[in-house]
Amino acid sequence: xxxxxxxxxxxxxxxxxxxxxxxxxxxxxKITDDNRIRxxxxxxxxxxxxxxxxxxxxxxxxxEGVDPKYSLKVVAERLRELMPNTEVIMAxxxxxxxxxxxxxxxxxxxxxxxxNLRFDAREEENDKNFCKELSSLAEVYVNDAFxxxxxxxxxxxxxxxxxxxxxxxxxxxxxNIIVGTINNPKRPFxxxxxxxxxxxxxxxxxxxLDTVDTLIIGGGMAYTFLSAMGYKIGESLFDETNVDEAKRxxxxxxxxxxxxxxxxxxxxxxxxxxxxxxxxxxxxxxDDGYMGVDIGKKTIKLFTKAIKKAKTVIWxxxxxxxxxxxxxxxxxxxxxxxxxxxxxxxxxGGDSASAVINMGLAHKMTHISTGGGASLKLFxxxxxxxxxxxxxx
Numbered sequence: 491x492x493x494x495x496x497x498x499x500x501x502x503x504x505x506x507x508x509x510x511x512x513x514x515x516x517x518x519x520k521i522t523d524d525n526r527i528r529x530x531x532x533x534x535x536x537x538x539x540x541x542x543x544x545x546x547x548x549x550x551x552x553x554e555g556v557d558p559k560y561s562l563k564v565v566a567e568r569l570r571e572l573m574p575n576t577e578v579i580m581a582x583x584x585x586x587x588x589x590x591x592x593x594x595x596x597x598x599x600x601x602x603x604x605x606n607l608r609f610d611a612r613e614e615e616n617d618k619n620f621c622k623e624l625s626s627l628a629e630v631y632v633n634d635a636f637x638x639x640x641x642x643x644x645x646x647x648x649x650x651x652x653x654x655x656x657x658x659x660x661x662x663x664x665x666n667i668i669v670g671t672i673n674n675p676k677r678p679f680x681x682x683x684x685x686x687x688x689x690x691x692x693x694x695x696x697x698x699l700d701t702v703d704t705l706i707i708g709g710g711m712a713y714t715f716l717s718a719m720g721y722k723i724g725e726s727l728f729d730e731t732n733v734d735e736a737k738r739x740x741x742x743x744x745x746x747x748x749x750x751x752x753x754x755x756x757x758x759x760x761x762x763x764x765x766x767x768x769x770x771x772x773x774x775x776x777d778d779g780y781m782g783v784d785i786g787k788k789t790i791k792l793f794t795k796a797i798k799k800a801k802t803v804i805w806x807x808x809x810x811x812x813x814x815x816x817x818x819x820x821x822x823x824x825x826x827x828x829x830x831x832x833x834x835x836x837x838x839g840g841d842s843a844s845a846v847i848n849m850g851l852a853h854k855m856t857h858i859s860t861g862g863g864a865s866l867k868l869f870x871x872x873x874x875x876x877x878x879x880x881x882x883x
Contacts, residue, residue, distance in 0.1 A: 634658025684807030708809025
């Protein structure tokens with residue numbers, strides 16, 4: 491990788507503006523998973539050790555304007571707990587009077603956290619004036635927010651053009667592991683894709699078919715492929731506009747000699763909340779008035795057999811409605827099978843990462859990405875705008 495990292499820049503006696511990803515789950519005012527905050531600590535601590543004053547910026551959720559429910563104050567509190575020997579100051583706004591005053595007064599060794607970037611609509615618009623306002627707070631810019639590196643926002647893209655810049659340790663780690671593995675996988679190489687919509691994953695399926703030995707498709711998008719093969723899918727999720735794409739991708743797999751695995755039996759029910767109606771299908775066909783909500787027992791055997799033989803596995807997206815424990819059996823089985831892999835296992839963020847963490851299996855995986863959308867772009871072989879804009883060595 492030829493991008494500047496924080497080890498390539500001089501930060502002594504400088505104010506460093508760091509884009510982090512503190513978009514953590516908050517329920518009833520409490521953070522339920524602080525993994526993203528912990529993952530940012532190596533970069534923050536390194537900058538402080540090298541004699542910098544650190545200004546952190548992040549978004550949280552999708553607020554419509556200023557909304558106290560999405561304030562980063564709860565994150566500032568957790569940061570103080572995780573960094574007991576460091577003074578963590580919280581700004582009341584993003585680039586307003588309070589942020590400017592506190593940034594100006596910030597001393598070396600101190601940390602300032604700006605309020606939620608998305609409280610200002612200009613953030614997502616990559617507004618030039620907003621970029622200037624942010625950049626005026628510091629002398630150096632560091633991007634360590636892997637979870638938003640696929641977005642061309644002011645804090646992830648525009649600011650980088652206005653200041654000397656580098657990537658932090660988290661982005662460096664994510665790139666080295668994900669890109670390094672995909673470019674040079676040990677074989678057999680297995681890709682597992684779940685989730686709801688085919689249209690969101692066409693590019694990645696296309697790209698993976700050029701590199702994997704086996705591609706496993708589960709979750710809601712499997713039904714469009716099954717429909718394209720002529721099976722009945724009842725009331726299951728169906729992407730009518732991409733049936734021809736599904737056929738093309740299956741033909742490509744055949745032409746490339748890729749083992750393309752789809753469910754061979756399913757768990758079906760009349761509605762997601764109707765657990766009592768749930769039953770196993772005999773084959774790939776879903777009964778009229780029913781919808782597929784998980785993979786069945788035969789499919790679990792088929793999928794896990796392929797996974798256990800692998801030397802490299804990447805996984806993005808649950809294979810069932812895993813939020814409901816009755817329909818999480820397939821997703822849990824995939825996660826368990828990954829713990830038996832004698833090789834590299836990469837979980838591409840998002841719901842599959844949540845599933846693995848909730849199951850207590852995170853420590854058995856090689857790498858769990860902090861960014862679902864960003865890791866998908868890398869799986870697809872794309873360049874991330876938030877990385878591309880950083881100066882080369």
